[in-house]
Amino acid sequence: MNKIDHTSWSRDAIAADLERAIHEHRLPPGTKLGEDDLAEAYGISRTIVRAALLALSHRHLVQLRRNRGAFVAQPTPREAREVFEARSLLEPRTAHSAALRMTEADLALLNENIRDEHAALDAGENGRALLLSGQFHLEVARIADQTTIEAVISELISRSSLIIALYWRRRAALCETQAHHALLDAFARKDGAAAEELMKNHLLDLVASLDLRNVAPPPASLREALQR
């Protein structure tokens, strides 16, 4: 693997870099993240890589298996349901708060985000579109000015990206940006109740677009499958 150009990677920088790659589906669920590989790729020692992997494991993006290594997490159907259950408890009310606090600058930012997402979709950059879609939700939490809830939602969004990688059914990504457009309208009107309802339905639509029948997620490797 080529060395990634960067003067000096910190633990957090590496964790963020990996999280982004996971979020964009460049590192699909089950991918092994070898310590030596990563250390060489980033040009540092395993010490920092280990710390970054530990950080990602606390966000449930990486599964650590003792003496076996780190793997990009593979949420089960149950975990997938739970993640969206949690999001539906947090995000609608957060959208409500955000609507009431919305400024012109915030609206412009969200609008730009939607535009970029469209552009990414048109260019066939699905990973980037997914990342931007997540950023939209995160931005809403930021606008609601709830740092703590924002941190929780941030993790849930990243996990949602893994869930989508495993269980996405429809290819119709249009509904995504449309829902965001509708939310933006409600935000522009500072209509908290409408934003709350739209967010709630948006999340329900997302879950509905998943195929969570009890098919086991693809194993990390053929070997893994044989061990069961």
Add this chain to the structure above:
Amino acid sequence: MNKIDHTSWSRDAIAADLERAIHEHRLPPGTKLGEDDLAEAYGISRTIVRAALLALSHRHLVQLRRNRGAFVAQPTPREAREVFEARSLLEPRTAHSAALRMTEADLALLNENIRDEHAALDAGENGRALLLSGQFHLEVARIADQTTIEAVISELISRSSLIIALYWRRRAALCETQAHHALLDAFARKDGAAAEELMKNHLLDLVASLDLRNVAPPPASLREALQR
């Protein structure tokens, strides 16, 4: 510091041990957690201590300051409000679900928990009582069978303990166990709506019992105070 007897402490065991000590207020907010001290106390090298501290920092129980060390976190009044805001979004609905799924064994467990809490209070073991009070809330999430939400609540409860250490006003701890008793009644009746409402009010009471006027939390040390 004396060496704590244990054949071999793992990273998670140390993190759990420290978290418990923080939860019970044996390690008050601002306490410096020196790596050498902990390594000697647990009879292991700094490597594992660092990993445990990193884990705790991800739960916002420990604040890591580069080149300065690890300190038991000192939530700001704002953070305190946000933590209870998050709890009030998650816990009432979770209590609702729990009520519908409640079994006799669950009821017995919760009942025992309340009894222990009473006993601890009578014995003047306030730290232990606080830990048990937190466990009650965590147990509810477990009964609701929502692992993901349970993990989030677990962190919020631990942080709440730090908040209470810093901002607790009333000494009247009676309301605590009374609220838990009322919840238990609703659970026994499998009355989800009542449980949801009781939990909501219980959390509101908790916030109301805090003094979150913008007094800065006590500094980690005299030195810290002078630096500002």
Add this chain to the structure above:
DNA sequence: CGGGACAGTATTGTATACAACTTTGTGCCC
């Protein structure tokens, strides 16, 4: 030819050595 034991290889787990930084103490100069 199949299966199991075993050795070799590769990867992770832990401890430790050293570097970098912060803090603390001392002394000089004004």
Add this chain to the structure above:
DNA sequence: GGGCACAAAGTTGTATACAATACTGTCCCG
């Protein structure tokens, strides 16, 4: 005596060496 520069001590940050464990391939035996 106050303040600044500098030196010393202590603590954290990072890399690396070694130990422990898991994986892979080979050989031997039935």
